[in-house]
Amino acid sequence: MTEIKLREVKTLKYLRPTIERGYANQTLHVDLSTSEISIKPLEEKVKEIFVGGRGFCLWFLWNAVKGSTKWNDPENAICISSGPLGGTPIYPGSGKSIVTSISPTTGSVMDSNVGGYFGPYLKFSGFDALELRGKATGDVIILIDGISQKVQLFQAPELPDMAHEISHILTQHFAQGKPRNVSVVSTGPGAKHTLMGCLNFSWYDTGRGRARYKQAGRGGIGSVFSDKGIKALVSCWDKVTVKTNNPANEEELKKVAKMHSREIVELDPRQNDMARVGTTHLVEIMNDHDCLPVKNFRYGQDPRAPNLGQEVFRRIFDKGFDGCWIGCTVACSHGVKDFVPVTGPYKGKRVFVDGPEYETIAGCGSNLGIFDPYTVTEMNFYCDTYGLDTISVGTSMAFVMECFETGLINEKHTGGLDLSFGNRAGALELLHQMAAGRGFGRVVGRGVRQMKKIFAEEYGADPDAIQDIGMEAKGLEFSEYMTKESLAQQGGYGLTLKGPQHDEAWLIFLDMVHNYMPTFEQKAEALYWFPMFRTWFGLCGLCKLPWNDIVPEDNKDTKEPAKVIKHVKWYAEFFGAVTGRSVEPGDLITMSEAVYDFQRIFNLKMGFGTSEHDNIPYRAMGPVTVDEYESRRERYDKQLVEVYGVEINGKSTGEKLRLLRKIREQMYEKLKEAVYKRRGWNENGIPTLETVKRLRIDFPEVLEVLKAHGVEK
Numbered sequence: 264m265t266e267i268k269l270r271e272v273k274t275l276k277y278l279r280p281t282i283e284r285g286y287a288n289q290t291l292h293v294d295l296s297t298s299e300i301s302i303k304p305l306e307e308k309v310k311e312i313f314v315g316g317r318g319f320c321l322w323f324l325w326n327a328v329k330g331s332t333k334w335n336d337p338e339n340a341i342c343i344s345s346g347p348l349g350g351t352p353i354y355p356g357s358g359k360s361i362v363t364s365i366s367p368t369t370g371s372v373m374d375s376n377v378g379g380y381f382g383p384y385l386k387f388s389g390f391d392a393l394e395l396r397g398k399a400t401g402d403v404i405i406l407i408d409g410i411s412q413k414v415q416l417f418q419a420p421e422l423p424d425m426a427h428e429i430s431h432i433l434t435q436h437f438a439q440g441k442p443r444n445v446s447v448v449s450t451g452p453g454a455k456h457t458l459m460g461c462l463n464f465s466w467y468d469t470g471r472g473r474a475r476y477k478q479a480g481r482g483g484i485g486s487v488f489s490d491k492g493i494k495a496l497v498s499c500w501d502k503v504t505v506k507t508n509n510p511a512n513e514e515e516l517k518k519v520a521k522m523h524s525r526e527i528v529e530l531d532p533r534q535n536d537m538a539r540v541g542t543t544h545l546v547e548i549m550n551d552h553d554c555l556p557v558k559n560f561r562y563g564q565d566p567r568a569p570n571l572g573q574e575v576f577r578r579i580f581d582k583g584f585d586g587c588w589i590g591c592t593v594a595c596s597h598g599v600k601d602f603v604p605v606t607g608p609y610k611g612k613r614v615f616v617d618g619p620e621y622e623t624i625a626g627c628g629s630n631l632g633i634f635d636p637y638t639v640t641e642m643n644f645y646c647d648t649y650g651l652d653t654i655s656v657g658t659s660m661a662f663v664m665e666c667f668e669t670g671l672i673n674e675k676h677t678g679g680l681d682l683s684f685g686n687r688a689g690a691l692e693l694l695h696q697m698a699a700g701r702g703f704g705r706v707v708g709r710g711v712r713q714m715k716k717i718f719a720e721e722y723g724a725d726p727d728a729i730q731d732i733g734m735e736a737k738g739l740e741f742s743e744y745m746t747k748e749s750l751a752q753q754g755g756y757g758l759t760l761k762g763p764q765h766d767e768a769w770l771i772f773l774d775m776v777h778n779y780m781p782t783f784e785q786k787a788e789a790l791y792w793f794p795m796f797r798t799w800f801g802l803c804g805l806c807k808l809p810w811n812d813i814v815p816e817d818n819k820d821t822k823e824p825a826k827v828i829k830h831v832k833w834y835a836e837f838f839g840a841v842t843g844r845s846v847e848p849g850d851l852i853t854m855s856e857a858v859y860d861f862q863r864i865f866n867l868k869m870g871f872g873t874s875e876h877d878n879i880p881y882r883a884m885g886p887v888t889v890d891e892y893e894s895r896r897e898r899y900d901k902q903l904v905e906v907y908g909v910e911i912n913g914k915s916t917g918e919k920l921r922l923l924r925k926i927r928e929q930m931y932e933k934l935k936e937a938v939y940k941r942r943g944w945n946e947n948g949i950p951t952l953e954t955v956k957r958l959r960i961d962f963p964e965v966l967e968v969l970k971a972h973g974v975e976k
Contacts, residue, residue, distance in 0.1 A: 269417040275300040279389040285347030285841045291390040296397030315346035317801035318858040319392040320363035334367040344392035349804020350383030354520040356806030358588020366482035367458035369738035371869040373482030378587035379464030380446035384498035399492030408499040425648045426451040430465045430474040443467040448496040450485035451650030456700030457708030459655035460485025480652035511843030519836045527592040537595040540573040542621040547572045556630040556745045559661035563745040567634035619643040625743035626657025632684030649698035658740035671724040677703045711735035731887045737762035751786040757879040768794045779825035787937035798855035857958040860950045874948040885927045
């Protein structure tokens, strides 16, 4: 065990409340600038409208910041909350938390979904949410100990910088012989030196005797964490049972939980086998359906994709069933034991790698033209321990590689690095540079949006070309699905609140694989319903995988198979059993809609949140280059002739490319208009006064923001 010295700065003893129907009914607030710790009661109205999790985080963040607040201002807050259903040990996928802050990359509201034990332990320790404001003068650890009923601030100048070492040391330090009682939130040096820092939320793997972790990756909240001088958060809690959440109806909870868990155990081995291969099964499915991003989203498939597929990782993953929360039967949190990196500070040393999952495989693998599973695994390890989001790292590198190969940038700009697609050594060296804040890595660590500006203004790159191929929207890098042939997923990326990610509206599988929404109207409706329902998981502390990644065998015969209504009904029963609020499936959508529209107005407060910010780079809609068009020439020619009625005889590929672009951009604009109308927003993408009143979020400060943007009646 590594000995560490912690200097106590402040201690607040408190009386832990009894959890009532999933709520502690109080929140914890820490001002890092003053070391002030305060506990506040949770208002009933806030609980009723915002429910928990993402809702609570958004409410506290809204009240912490002004419209002019920047990500590194002291008043920017980091808020963490699980939700009323979070911490249920018998219902699959009930260990999630949401983290929010003002993002370094987008300048607006960011929320990130994460597993691990911290959120449930925070609630069981007596707090429905944690709000962190201000900036500390040194490396600070915040301990929330529900066992001893105290909150403590420490200075810890001697802790290492790497996230996996921090998690290990602090778990052992605070365990008192029971390491499963400890969860740590940390980041690494990459968060300090880039804008795409992630947070690692730990959970203790008793079978392997080690602290492992999940990531809150999107939008650079880890960089905010580092900027605030926080070294780690630690929560401590003891035994968790079904009674810990004090549900309103324990028997009904056990009944619905048993049904859902039993179904997963029975069907997962026959459907996705996530308990053995995690989300790696998606690689070949996406490749088969032309949706796997290859070489900066140019292409959707590659014959080498099976090298990164489930059968390869089935052999590489350490055997065993792994869940990032107690009792989750999906058990998809796999890892690689005794992996030996070939580069960087851990070169030649044995390490444990949490993952990789699909997004990392696609982002740091196929999208870079790298089809070696060991390189992807090494990038996964270093991103995690450096505190870097694998999605933003992968998408940023892919953009750089295309710019390098097409001559938009050169070795003079990269400091001599050959950043051609498929160059594994170049990708790893660039990753180490990003984490250390040196060389060309300092530029790449700013993210795609800022790189586009730098490449155009300082390197002389064609601004139109880099705009088309720079895969970011709202300042957030795209997650790893190639959307050229899926209008639904184009909307799912462009019409999201925080930027293009799969957490909010992952429709590509339903659209491209199952063909559940063939008509334009069905796509528009889906872009109303799915973001609302997926928001609900973030309000309650749940993972969405049990909802629609493992489905009933008769689901395809139901009226709306994409929604998996049987599971939606179960979730309504789950919510009622814990909270005592009797709800129908439609009520879940209404709950979410209130929070969703509030977040849209929050974006408006921060200077965003209108139609112009819902645009996406053209590569997300269609082929940018002649080469891209030619790679699917038969498909595109057929669409132009049979779907759009265009005469193409005698036209060059360039002419057909321009015709297709005009059509697809028009389709996207038409989709935006239809979705705005369905969501109850005006033509500029702003919720109407009628919608705001219906959802009961017509707070005076909300109405002021709407009025400032011309929405008064």
